[in-house]
Amino acid sequence: MTKSNQPRDFAGLRNLIVARAQDLPRRLTQVATYALQNPDEIALGTVASIAQQADVQPSALVRFSQSLGYQGFSELQEVFRSRLRDRVLNYDERLAQLRGHSQIVGTSALVFDGFTEAAQKSIASLREKLDPQQLERAVELLAGAETIYLIGLRRSFPISSYMAYAFGKLGVRNVLVDATGGLAAEVASFASHKDAGLAISFTPYASETVALAQQLAQREVPVVAITDSPFSPLVPIARLWFEVQESNFEGFRSMAATLSLAMTLTVAVAERARKG
Amino acid sequence: MTKSNQPRDFAGLRNLIVARAQDLPRRLTQVATYALQNPDEIALGTVASIAQQADVQPSALVRFSQSLGYQGFSELQEVFRSRLRDRVLNYDERLAQLRGHSQIVGTSALVFDGFTEAAQKSIASLREKLDPQQLERAVELLAGAETIYLIGLRRSFPISSYMAYAFGKLGVRNVLVDATGGLAAEVASFASHKDAGLAISFTPYASETVALAQQLAQREVPVVAITDSPFSPLVPIARLWFEVQESNFEGFRSMAATLSLAMTLTVAVAERARKG
DNA sequence: CAGGGTTTGGAATATCTGTTCCATTTTCAT
DNA sequence: ATGAAAATGGAACAGATATTCCAAACCCTG
Numbered sequence: 001m002t003k004s005n006q007p008r009d010f011a012g013l014r015n016l017i018v019a020r021a022q023d024l025p026r027r028l029t030q031v032a033t034y035a036l037q038n039p040d041e042i043a044l045g046t047v048a049s050i051a052q053q054a055d056v057q058p059s060a061l062v063r064f065s066q067s068l069g070y071q072g073f074s075e076l077q078e079v080f081r082s083r084l085r086d087r088v089l090n091y092d093e094r095l096a097q098l099r100g101h102s103q104i105v106g107t108s109a110l111v112f113d114g115f116t117e118a119a120q121k122s123i124a125s126l127r128e129k130l131d132p133q134q135l136e137r138a139v140e141l142l143a144g145a146e147t148i149y150l151i152g153l154r155r156s157f158p159i160s161s162y163m164a165y166a167f168g169k170l171g172v173r174n175v176l177v178d179a180t181g182g183l184a185a186e187v188a189s190f191a192s193h194k195d196a197g198l199a200i201s202f203t204p205y206a207s208e209t210v211a212l213a214q215q216l217a218q219r220e221v222p223v224v225a226i227t228d229s230p231f232s233p234l235v236p237i238a239r240l241w242f243e244v245q246e247s248n249f250e251g252f253r254s255m256a257a258t259l260s261l262a263m264t265l266t267v268a269v270a271e272r273a274r275k276g
Numbered sequence: 277m278t279k280s281n282q283p284r285d286f287a288g289l290r291n292l293i294v295a296r297a298q299d300l301p302r303r304l305t306q307v308a309t310y311a312l313q314n315p316d317e318i319a320l321g322t323v324a325s326i327a328q329q330a331d332v333q334p335s336a337l338v339r340f341s342q343s344l345g346y347q348g349f350s351e352l353q354e355v356f357r358s359r360l361r362d363r364v365l366n367y368d369e370r371l372a373q374l375r376g377h378s379q380i381v382g383t384s385a386l387v388f389d390g391f392t393e394a395a396q397k398s399i400a401s402l403r404e405k406l407d408p409q410q411l412e413r414a415v416e417l418l419a420g421a422e423t424i425y426l427i428g429l430r431r432s433f434p435i436s437s438y439m440a441y442a443f444g445k446l447g448v449r450n451v452l453v454d455a456t457g458g459l460a461a462e463v464a465s466f467a468s469h470k471d472a473g474l475a476i477s478f479t480p481y482a483s484e485t486v487a488l489a490q491q492l493a494q495r496e497v498p499v500v501a502i503t504d505s506p507f508s509p510l511v512p513i514a515r516l517w518f519e520v521q522e523s524n525f526e527g528f529r530s531m532a533a534t535l536s537l538a539m540t541l542t543v544a545v546a547e548r549a550r551k552g
Numbered sequence: 553c554a555g556g557g558t559t560t561g562g563a564a565t566a567t568c569t570g571t572t573c574c575a576t577t578t579t580c581a582t
Numbered sequence: 583a584t585g586a587a588a589a590t591g592g593a594a595c596a597g598a599t600a601t602t603c604c605a606a607a608c609c610c611t612g
Contacts (some may be wrong), residue, residue: 022286026578027590027591030591043360046569047571057591058592060590061570061592073570074570074571074572084316107547112403112411112540116536119395119535119536121394123532127392130388132385132388135388136384157441158433158535159434162531203313229309231305254536255539259434260392261388263391264391267391268384271387302559323599323600324600333560334600335602336560336561348601350599391598529591
């Protein structure tokens, strides 16, 4: 017991339970079956509530956890919770998880693993949340503009600069309002109501981005925003806005979902503009 | 208070929070923002742990819940938990299921679907192919450099500009060699063998990128390359190179995998450099 | 700038939760 | 059938948790 190889991730624990289930005492097998069939209950319930539903004593749950090598039920429950949690394991947890898998090849591999997982999760989550009609409206709005003003600084600059490049290739008139030369405000002042703006900003919202978007809005230029919360300062300014929540690893936010949305907007707008 | 219209489902609660957030006291607004941005933490954390992460007092969480009409925090938490229960599948399971069926509404949704699919595929494939030892060597090489010269134009510019931004934040000396002002060649001529270059280029390889990388290599500056084929003109120049094959949709290449690799390099290099 | 109400921090408290322990029952080898 | 070992139930306990409460700080309004 306490073999120190207790899995920290759900997949591993699942395998362990399946493997050990048959040569466990009767009550504990009962717990094992229940656990695999109701993982959400294990994750969210209390010892008492789970025991009642699984028709065992609370102590059986603790014993079950211990027989799997965990210190107590709470430790096992943490693994079930990680399955529900939209959080990429951190550095140490990742290390712990890889122990024994014998593919520890270096710390940068861990970082890579973390970032790719964060990217996958971000994209999956956006895919679930994005409202297609909202997307359609945004495309329509932007496609109708004479010129599209792209606003994205700091972390969002890669996104806006990508769009500027791609729009250029696709023959869509656009202006990348960036900070080089400090002419941003002047550039934005050329915009009219026939144009449109696309502002991208995430916590902590760069004040220049917000100011520029505001400037456009005041000139009655419709603005589409990509941001990360309903409380973003871009939201009250924007005609339409998208909420993109990126998973993060070690405090660094993935940008995969935002980039995918940006590419979508670029291509869809270009297509729409060409057709009508 | 206790208006008996407290939502029991997450969507309703979300709307309520968004609506009420602005006319709540300062601390409670802070809680509202945190709650919407970290719903999983609210669902799974304890009052103490959440309070710490949101940087408020535990009592603020209870007050927040009550001001929304709930009896206490636990009641509010139950709603956040229901959201996790309803989400039947976890990310990996969902990822597998997404393949193929997704109800598509408009044509732009189709584009979105295509791009996210391409991004997911690219990341998955890089995850399989990437050699951890190669990654480790690249990190070591770059971390040892006095200054890192970042070369990426056109389509690769978002990547290199992201790295420049992140390196800057992390205190790693770097120069983004871009085309603005036509001074690229001069900038690159400052590099010495104590520095390192990172060149990013994909088909059709921008001639300036290749030329700049070549210039660095001739000055005995070691160059790490990110490119898409063993036949890339960067390969013979580079000390080390990564092959990143991005899936494409309608001829537009995803950049998700490249971006993930770029983020990995940035963070891993910064960490390595800090340690020595 | 004074005085009212509101908001906030932080300690005190009452409740709930996981865990332990031990007497009782079951199981199984002899 | 018998005794030892393992498993089980259930109550007792220790610790953690949500909640309450009150004094201090903070805003406004007049």
